Amino acid sequence: MAIIAMKFGGTSVADLDRIRHVAGLVKREVERGNKVAVVVSAMAGETNKLVGWTNEAARPPVEGIPMEGSGGKVLQPIPDQREYDVVVASGEQVTSGLLAITLNAMGVKARSWLGWQVPIETSAVHGSARIEGVPAFEMKRAIEGGEVAVVAGFQGVAPGHRISTLGRGGSDTSAVAVAAGIQAARCDIYTDVDGVYTTDPRIVPKARRLEKIAFEEMLEMASLGAKVLQTRSVEIAMLHRVPTRVLSTFTPDVGGTLLCDEEDIVEKKPVTGIAYSRDEAKITLHKIPDRPGIAASIFGPLADAGVNVDMIVQNVSEDGKKTDLTFTVSRSELARALAAIEKHAAAIGYRDVTHAADVAKVSIIGIGMRAHPGVAQMMFRTLSDKGINIQVISTSEIKVSVLIAEEYVELAVRALHSAYELDAA
Amino acid sequence: MAIIAMKFGGTSVADLDRIRHVAGLVKREVERGNKVAVVVSAMAGETNKLVGWTNEAARPPVEGIPMEGSGGKVLQPIPDQREYDVVVASGEQVTSGLLAITLNAMGVKARSWLGWQVPIETSAVHGSARIEGVPAFEMKRAIEGGEVAVVAGFQGVAPGHRISTLGRGGSDTSAVAVAAGIQAARCDIYTDVDGVYTTDPRIVPKARRLEKIAFEEMLEMASLGAKVLQTRSVEIAMLHRVPTRVLSTFTPDVGGTLLCDEEDIVEKKPVTGIAYSRDEAKITLHKIPDRPGIAASIFGPLADAGVNVDMIVQNVSEDGKKTDLTFTVSRSELARALAAIEKHAAAIGYRDVTHAADVAKVSIIGIGMRAHPGVAQMMFRTLSDKGINIQVISTSEIKVSVLIAEEYVELAVRALHSAYELDAA
Numbered sequence: 134m135a136i137i138a139m140k141f142g143g144t145s146v147a148d149l150d151r152i153r154h155v156a157g158l159v160k161r162e163v164e165r166g167n168k169v170a171v172v173v174s175a176m177a178g179e180t181n182k183l184v185g186w187t188n189e190a191a192r193p194p195v196e197g198i199p200m201e202g203s204g205g206k207v208l209q210p211i212p213d214q215r216e217y218d219v220v221v222a223s224g225e226q227v228t229s230g231l232l233a234i235t236l237n238a239m240g241v242k243a244r245s246w247l248g249w250q251v252p253i254e255t256s257a258v259h260g261s262a263r264i265e266g267v268p269a270f271e272m273k274r275a276i277e278g279g280e281v282a283v284v285a286g287f288q289g290v291a292p293g294h295r296i297s298t299l300g301r302g303g304s305d306t307s308a309v310a311v312a313a314g315i316q317a318a319r320c321d322i323y324t325d326v327d328g329v330y331t332t333d334p335r336i337v338p339k340a341r342r343l344e345k346i347a348f349e350e351m352l353e354m355a356s357l358g359a360k361v362l363q364t365r366s367v368e369i370a371m372l373h374r375v376p377t378r379v380l381s382t383f384t385p386d387v388g389g390t391l392l393c394d395e396e397d398i399v400e401k402k403p404v405t406g407i408a409y410s411r412d413e414a415k416i417t418l419h420k421i422p423d424r425p426g427i428a429a430s431i432f433g434p435l436a437d438a439g440v441n442v443d444m445i446v447q448n449v450s451e452d453g454k455k456t457d458l459t460f461t462v463s464r465s466e467l468a469r470a471l472a473a474i475e476k477h478a479a480a481i482g483y484r485d486v487t488h489a490a491d492v493a494k495v496s497i498i499g500i501g502m503r504a505h506p507g508v509a510q511m512m513f514r515t516l517s518d519k520g521i522n523i524q525v526i527s528t529s530e531i532k533v534s535v536l537i538a539e540e541y542v543e544l545a546v547r548a549l550h551s552a553y554e555l556d557a558a
Numbered sequence: 559m560a561i562i563a564m565k566f567g568g569t570s571v572a573d574l575d576r577i578r579h580v581a582g583l584v585k586r587e588v589e590r591g592n593k594v595a596v597v598v599s600a601m602a603g604e605t606n607k608l609v610g611w612t613n614e615a616a617r618p619p620v621e622g623i624p625m626e627g628s629g630g631k632v633l634q635p636i637p638d639q640r641e642y643d644v645v646v647a648s649g650e651q652v653t654s655g656l657l658a659i660t661l662n663a664m665g666v667k668a669r670s671w672l673g674w675q676v677p678i679e680t681s682a683v684h685g686s687a688r689i690e691g692v693p694a695f696e697m698k699r700a701i702e703g704g705e706v707a708v709v710a711g712f713q714g715v716a717p718g719h720r721i722s723t724l725g726r727g728g729s730d731t732s733a734v735a736v737a738a739g740i741q742a743a744r745c746d747i748y749t750d751v752d753g754v755y756t757t758d759p760r761i762v763p764k765a766r767r768l769e770k771i772a773f774e775e776m777l778e779m780a781s782l783g784a785k786v787l788q789t790r791s792v793e794i795a796m797l798h799r800v801p802t803r804v805l806s807t808f809t810p811d812v813g814g815t816l817l818c819d820e821e822d823i824v825e826k827k828p829v830t831g832i833a834y835s836r837d838e839a840k841i842t843l844h845k846i847p848d849r850p851g852i853a854a855s856i857f858g859p860l861a862d863a864g865v866n867v868d869m870i871v872q873n874v875s876e877d878g879k880k881t882d883l884t885f886t887v888s889r890s891e892l893a894r895a896l897a898a899i900e901k902h903a904a905a906i907g908y909r910d911v912t913h914a915a916d917v918a919k920v921s922i923i924g925i926g927m928r929a930h931p932g933v934a935q936m937m938f939r940t941l942s943d944k945g946i947n948i949q950v951i952s953t954s955e956i957k958v959s960v961l962i963a964e965e966y967v968e969l970a971v972r973a974l975h976s977a978y979e980l981d982a983a
Binding site for chain 2: 149152153183186187189190191192210212213215216217218219220222223226227229230231232233234235237238244245247249250294296
């Protein structure tokens with residue numbers, strides 16, 4: 134009699150009929166003799182409505198007045214983040230209560246658990262809090278006593294007993310963290326796709342569903358642009374070794390992908406999957422002094438401005454005195470990054486700065502890479518054969534990422550998918 | 559520098575523009591040098607939507623299946639009340655967060671407090687819980703430190719850290735209980751009318767707004783059908799001597815009615831106000847044995863069935879053996895009351911039972927009644943002059959209620975309003 138965690142996203146609980154369908158899946162798990170914790174998102178659309186309200190509430194009464202510190206520009210004011218969390222967390226609260234009502238009406242004993250009740254303890258970074266612990270002792274006892282626990286996803290409780298939210302997609306993280314907290318035998322993530330694919334099936338029709346994927350590979354896939362699972366949820370699954378399945382709410386009996394330990398994967402191809410991301414922008418600083426401490430003078434101010442820098446490449450200087458440095462940030466952070474660089478222009482001492490947002494990142498991922506030499510070389514040759522120029526390269530033990538012009542993304546992904554023999558028969 | 563509690567109902571916070579108007583009223587109070595706790599209801603319409611969802615969630619998947627114990631009738635199943643509270647309480651949560659965001663955006667430091675955070679401790683009777691204490695020490699410190707406390711009305715926390723709700727209109731009760739809990743100097747209930755009237759202005763155009771009303775009178779008015787304030791809120795205001803004002807959100811500077819101690823009212827007319835209620839039904843048991851214990855055999859089963867009995871009249875028996883007994887219940891409880899009576903028919907031993915729902919209760923209320931004899935007599939004569947038959951009479955120290963045919967309600971109220979010289983000039 135195992136404890137199973139199940140998670141259903143916003144489209145799976147979009148209305149009362151779908152909530153009833155979800156309740157049916159939970160009931161089936163109970164009838165199999167399992168104890169169940171089920172984590173739910175807000176009904177599709179609710180979160181956007183609530184976020185819209187918080188933005189409207191934060192708007193100054195008179196339109197078009199520049200905000201302080203905006204340099205005369207009219208900015209969208211940001212709502213108080215702690216109160217944003219209070220408003221937005223209500224979406225998952227409603228779903229958890231409704232699913233508990235539905236289960237009870239079906240004769241399945243159930244109760245809802247909000248973030249502060251579980252508790253799901255988080256950091257104080259409201260709006261994108263980090264789960265720090267799930268000491269769910271009371272809830273676990275209730276589950277062991279035969280009651281289904283319906284957990285409101287996406288939310289937790291921050292220091293000072295304030296409601297916090299984990300940021301978009303946080304319900305996956307809630308689910309895996311709850312599964313770890315109650316030592317569940319498995320965490321089933323029900324979603325609108327039937328598993329993890331070798332790449333995005335929308336651009337590669339020959340993409341194949343993976344039966345299994347190693348935690349490390351899934352972590353890279355998620356970080357590098359595959360949108361099936363949130364990165365943090367994979368981190369937690371990996372850290373606590375929670376066997377996690379991705380499967381479809383609407384066809385739960387076919388397919389699915391199991392996230393597991395590397396050792397559990399028998400056949401290790403050199404490349405397991407191909408990810409891509411269009412949310413990339415490139416900044417180049419020209420003719421910066423080639424001296425110790427120059428990197429710190431650039432990336433310090435960017436870190437202070439809350440900009441995440443991804444790939445970095447520095448050319449060898451021709452004369453030992455001046456060099457060029459290129460790095461990438463997400464597109465939404467480009468303006469902030471440029472502002473931070475310009476503010477510290479004197480300290481950095483570059484000649485000029487250029488930027489581009491029409492770039493994309495394509496990555497190959499596979500734990501088999503460690504054992505197969507020449508994997509990166511095949512990537513470079515494949516892209517070269519298609520006439521695609523590589524602007525920046527970044528590698529780790531199990532992935533190679535390249536930055537290319539955005540217009541080549543589909544071509545690059547399809548060519549690599551074939552080159553690494555991932556195409557479905 | 560006093561602490562003021564303010565309360566705004568659903569129509570006052572119906573949308574973001576109205577929430578901004580409410581924030582303006584709060585800001586004004588802060589600028590006057592007051593410390594403020596503001597209690598809010600859900601945005602108008604939200605509670606009904608959420609209640610509808612809970613009912614839909616509780617519906618069995620196949621329509622038209624009789625519920626267990628329904629005697630073959632298809633009943634609307636009742637949602638799990640604890641989960642009902644989780645869903646419905648989200649409405650006030652959203653409003654409190656949005657008002658806090660709006661206040662912060664206006665430069666007024668504010669934070670939201672949910673029922674479990676304040677805490678507003680209640681009984682475990684989910685769906686209509688009773689406030690048992692408001693040990694709001696942390697919140698009071700925050701208010702004294704200059705932060706506006708935005709309290710989610712209508713909700714509390716029941717034993718076991720479960721969310722509870724107080725039942726419809728509960729936000730008034732939240733406001734007065736919070737005012738008492740933080741020793742506020744005053745509780746201002748902002749609503750869509752500008753005060754308490756001598757009677758319902760919709761049926762008596764000459765009704766006058768009262769400048770002041772004694773707690774005891776307001777309690778009777780609320781119990782007897784005036785819908786301005788919830789009965790329980792007046793009870794708490796009276797118990798803790800919280801000076802409470804009723805005033806209009808939309809014209810806050812004119813009018814208003816102050817609930818105060820009897821001693822603070824100088825001119826005491828015999829009758830202060832006239833209330834009426836159409837939510838009445840009458841049950842008569844014919845030819846019951848005139849013996850000790852007969853009342854207990856009737857009202858015991860009714861109490862067990864959760865039926866509140868209001869007025870009771872027992873005729874003197876003609877022969878010392880058999881008598882008739884009439885009592886009233888609210889219309890919504892009529893079917894339940896009849897079922898309980900019929901179930902215990904043998905033990906009671908009545909010959910037959912009749913009932914009527916086309917009755918209404920009209921009441922005169924006034925603390926001056928104590929000092930003025932003949933007040934009830936004037937009521938009976940006035941009704942008699944209009945040809946209105948009195949079916950049942952019930953009195954207390956400061957009120958007289960009569961049950962009459964419903965069709966005479968408006969006529970009776972208007973005639974009494976004139977007779978007691980309450981008409982506006």
